[in-house]
Amino acid sequence: MDIGQKIRDLRIQKNLTQEELGERTDLTKGYISQIEHDQSSPSMETFFDLLNVLGQTPAQFFAEGRREQIVYPKADQVEYSDEERGYQLRWLVPESNENEMEPVRIRFEQEGVFKTFEPSPAETFIYVTHGKIALELGEARYIAKSGETIYFHATQQHRIVNAAKGISEVLLVATASYL
Incomplete structure (x- = not known):
């Protein structure tokens, strides 16, 4: 050493x-x-x-620490489904809530709604991989469709909803304490 x-x-x-x-x-x-x-x-x-x-x-x-994990196979990912609200959440990096960033994939059923978040110091990046979603940030509403991105500071109450007539999917990366 x-x-x-x-x-x-x-x-x-x-x-x-x-x-x-x-x-x-x-x-x-x-x-x-x-x-x-x-x-x-x-x-x-x-x-x-x-x-x-x-x-x-x-x-x-x-301590001869274990090597830092760099690649996370699909088998390591954790999924949560909320049938009542119409979304599935997949944590792409296990225990990422202990890191600075938390990447997740969210799949929305038609009329799916992700939970409402209170204001926080988090920064959030969303890339729409399929469909169309709406970000309700305070009193404003922002729409992004497949291939578009949203980036915002979570300083107001906010939530993400499916704005498509079918399934939508996003890749969301938030700084600590978001999800």
């Missing part, structure tokens, strides 16, 4: 510069650089201070 590289990767994930990490741990930028380039080894106390700022426990830091 390359300890310096792992510290560097964690620092970058936290959007910290070497200088900022140094300020939070009472170390110099130069010393942080030496640690990251394996030119110096921190004391145990310094190492624990670094991990604390980087949001890691020693067990997390040294």
